Amino acid sequence: MKVLFLNGPNLNLLGTRQPEIYGHTTLADIERRVRERAHTLNVELEFRQTNGEGQLVDWLHEARGQFQAVVLNAAAYTHTSVALRDAISALGLPVIEIHLSNIHAREEFRHHSLIAAVCRGQICGFGANSYILGLEAAVSLNALA
Ligand code: DQA
Numbered sequence: 001m002k003v004l005f006l007n008g009p010n011l012n013l014l015g016t017r018q019p020e021i022y023g024h025t026t027l028a029d030i031e032r033r034v035r036e037r038a039h040t041l042n043v044e045l046e047f048r049q050t051n052g053e054g055q056l057v058d059w060l061h062e063a064r065g066q067f068q069a070v071v072l073n074a075a076a077y078t079h080t081s082v083a084l085r086d087a088i089s090a091l092g093l094p095v096i097e098i099h100l101s102n103i104h105a106r107e108e109f110r111h112h113s114l115i116a117a118v119c120r121g122q123i124c125g126f127g128a129n130s131y132i133l134g135l136e137a138a139v140s141l142n143a144l145a
Helices: 027-041 053-063 075-079 082-091 129-144
Strands: 002-007 044-049 069-073 095-099 121-124
Touching: 002 027, 002 053, 002 129, 027 044, 027 129, 053 069, 053 082, 069 129, 095 129, 121 129
Parallel strands: 002 044, 002 069, 069 095, 095 121
Antiparallel strands: none
16 A cells, blocks of 8 residues: 655654644654654555645645545645635545645634545544544544445
């Protein structure tokens, strides 16, 4: 099985960005942990980050035929992007929405996810472990398929 991890804007700053919310773990640390878990689950991974909305849309388009599932931390675009929602709707692959923080316990504008309704499910609030849980969710979907 091949799983694509996509990370949106400002996640390249993890480690120093608002550590009281996001912790001290860098995105490279998270990638390393996800790769370790993926290895034990016999899953192949691609792990990418971009600050661009259009790049995320392009990567979602390209996922078709190459990956069995996408785990997506769309970061701030979660709350704003109709383009991402439409790309997920068009994809025909399961997309699992993840967040480090519990978006429902934060500012009101973060409570609403424009992508939630077109994703298979949402995992949020577990810090870096949200990524591991996202991987496990992707694997469980594949096992059920
Ligand atoms: C985030 C939550 C978003 O609201 C925020 O804009 C982010 C990170 C998270 O992982 O907790 O950039 O997606």
